[in-house]
Amino acid sequence: MRDLLMLGLFAALIYKTLKDPLWGVLGWVWMGVMNPHRLAYGFAHDAPWSMLIALTLFLSLLIHRDKLVKFPVNAVTILLGIWIVWIGVSPLLFSFYPDKEMHFWSRAFKVLLMVLVSLLVVQRRRDLDWLVLVLVVSIGYYGIKGGVFTVLSGGSARVWGPEGSFIEDNNSLALATIMTVPLIRYLQLQSTRRWQHHLATAAMLLCMASAVGSQSRGAFLAIVMMSFFMWLKSRNKLPLALVVLVALPLIFVFMPDSWTDRMETIKTYDQDASAMGRINAWQMAWRLATDLFPFGGGFTVAGAAVFAKYAPDPSIPLTAHSIYFQAMGEHGFLGLALFVGIFAMTWRMASATIRASKAELDLQWARDLSAMCQVGLIGYATGGAFLSLVYFDLPYYLVLIVVVVNRIVASEMAQRKKAAIAAGQAPRDVHSPYWGSA
Structure with missing residues (x-):
């Protein structure tokens, strides 16, 4: 079923790319970052999706070359x-x-x-918003799923990414998840409805929980640094400060002893x-x-x-x-x-x-x-x-x-x-x- 769904989505993506090369860019990003084909178990798992979308994109560039913008130098x-x-x-x-x-x-x-x-x-705000959304969905899928898994398991197991990708191991996925949080924050700042705002807050918290649950020491340091800079760079600092100062410590509190022991090795790296x-x-x-x-x-x-x-x-x-x-x-x-x-x-x-x-x-x-x-x-x-x-x-x-x-x-x-x-x-x-x- 997943293979057929992947095939249907890809066929639609090819069609849209021939109409507008932006869809080829979005498709390439989706394939490269999320690796959705790795979630299938049949023919779709190892099919050359990225190569096909890249070839279609280059064809679309030739068809729509009059709509391309000048390369920025x-x-x-x-x-x-x-x-x-x-x-x-x-x-x-x-x-x-x-x-x-x-x-x-x-x-x-x-x-x-x-x-x-x-x-x-990519040349308009609309294009950028689509690109940001694709990045958020691609990494956020694993971050939100991993966050739920971390909460339900009490942080007793590590979270892993799709096989054969840059984010396959727990440490790499944790970093990618953390880097996605500010993009979710951007979407939240642009949201006009209350449910969108709350959904973004939940997604950010679950992504941070997923990163913490990976037991990655590098991700832990990245969370600390990014939390400060996101507060520093963001509008509406008070609500964000409340989330960081209240929710994030709670995530750390509920982590098992194995997580605490691993984080403490930062101070005793020589051992x-x-x-x-x-x-x-x-x-x-x-x-x-x-x-x-x-x-x-x-x-x-x-x-x-x-x-x-x-x-x-x-x-x-x-x-x-x-x-x-x-x-x-x-x-x-x-x-x-x-x-x-x-x-x-x-x-x-x-x-x-x-x-x-x-x-x-x-x-x-x-x-x-x-x-x-x-x-x-x-x-x-x-x-x-x-x-x-x-x-x-x-x-x-x-x-x-x-x-x-x-x-x-x-x-x-x-x-x-x-x-x-x-x-x-x-x-x-x-x-x-x-x-x-x-």
């Missing part, structure tokens, strides 16, 4: 473009396992390329085998990147041969378990600079948008969305410090959203300035929300 997109090129350099030059590189490179390349393609299609294994992998990444400066060792650095040459303890070859050391080990110091630079410049762009739209009542949605994307990036920067998720889709979609919001606000402010000049009025002095060509 700015610091964020330039760094993103260089990053896409650079991730192919280390695997070609210094890989210890060149025969295994193609699979990992292909997966990362497709994620990043589709972000750039989406910048040609935890898992933590020391990660530190060993971090030292390996540093030594490798220093030796091959400015390059890295490619996507397959977590192998015995690499650890034998660079790790302090070669007997425990682990993945980096840190977006920063993963980027450094795989693509060198230049790769790390590009990776961090993308999100740093995205943060600056979001801040510029917030300043420009702050006094414009009809652009409050842009302020809210930019601020909540910043909160999501805080979660990624914090929780990602303990996970190998350099190529995870969700943070790059936050980058996409920030760039498109900035473009919309810049265009709107430019039109208002022209209208004021045409009417013989002095245009109001506002912060420029945009740097680069539209």
Whole structure:
């Protein structure tokens, strides 16, 4: 039954994509983030859905090329473009396992390329709202389900994601769930009905419960950081503060002793085998990147041969378990600079948008969305410090959203300035929300 439902939804998606490429972008995001086909058990489970929707999207781009917007050239997109090129350099030059590189490179390349393609299609507030909704539904499905599971089980078991995806293990799913909370908050701020507001509150609480129930230490730190920044960045701070100060501690109180014991290992990391294994992998990444400066060792650095040459303890070859050391080990110091630079410049762009739209009542949605994307990036920067998720889709979609919001606000402010000049009025002095060509 699930397979037939998946087939029917996909057929409708293909039809809509040929009519409007936006549906292809939304379909790609849905397939890549949620992996709905992994919820089926028959032919749909392993069918090449993403490849089919991507091919249909490119066909639709050709059909509707007159409706595409000009590609935005700015610091964020330039760094993103260089990053896409650079991730192919280390695997070609210094890989210890060149025969295994193609699979990992292909997966990362497709994620990043589709972000750039989406910048040609996503152009209006309506498009952004649809994109946010798809992201919320895709991750929120697992977050809400996991939250209910955590509450009913008393937090005695961990929550896992769909197999074969970026969010398969409990730690990655927890981070993705936490990063979705600010997007739910954005939808809540734009809601006009009481039931929508309450539904969003319930979804946020259940997502946080799911993340806590994963027993992920990185997710715990991300929750703490994001709770503060979401309160700092949000309008209507008092209701949000009440939720965070009352509901969130209750979630922690009802967790079992196993959860408390695991969180306490943050203070005694030097006595935890898992933590020391990660530190060993971090030292390996540093030594490798220093030796091959400015390059890295490619996507397959977590192998015995690499650890034998660079790790302090070669007997425990682990993945980096840190977006920063993963980027450094795989693509060198230049790769790390590009990776961090993308999100740093995205943060600056979001801040510029917030300043420009702050006094414009009809652009409050842009302020809210930019601020909540910043909160999501805080979660990624914090929780990602303990996970190998350099190529995870969700943070790059936050980058996409920030760039498109900035473009919309810049265009709107430019039109208002022209209208004021045409009417013989002095245009109001506002912060420029945009740097680069539209």
